[in-house]
Amino acid sequence: MIEEKRLHNRYPFLATASLYSKTSLKENKKIAAFVANISQTGIGLYISDAVGPGEKITVEITSTDVTGEKIVNYIEGMIAWEFRCGNHFCAGIFLSNELLFVQI
Numbered sequence: 828m829i830e831e832k833r834l835h836n837r838y839p840f841l842a843t844a845s846l847y848s849k850t851s852l853k854e855n856k857k858i859a860a861f862v863a864n865i866s867q868t869g870i871g872l873y874i875s876d877a878v879g880p881g882e883k884i885t886v887e888i889t890s891t892d893v894t895g896e897k898i899v900n901y902i903e904g905m906i907a908w909e910f911r912c913g914n915h916f917c918a919g920i921f922l923s924n925e926l927l928f929v930q931i
Contacts, residue, residue, distance in 0.1 A: 835866040842890035844872060849883040862888060870920040877916050882906045
């Protein structure tokens with residue numbers, strides 16, 4: 828069994844995303860992605876192309892609120908891990924800053 832290393836709970840989160848590399852992707856290439864889950868310190872993504880562990884990125888997350896309004900957020904981080912998942916890649920993003928979740 829794999830040892831669990833996460834410090835925070837993961838929450839399912841339905842949203843589309845785009846990755847922009849801060850270092851090696853040429854011509855500001857945008858990589859399409861879907862968000863699988865999110866936590867205070869990371870995001871799980873399904874991405875269309877390999878980026879590579881250690882790559883510093885900006886993630887543009889597009890979601891919809893309960894009224895149908897589109898919400899776009901930008902989060903900076905680094906690819907912590909990545910592996911092939913069928914025709915796509917699964918990736919874990921370590922966030923540069925922790926997210927604040929508010930309990931209601």
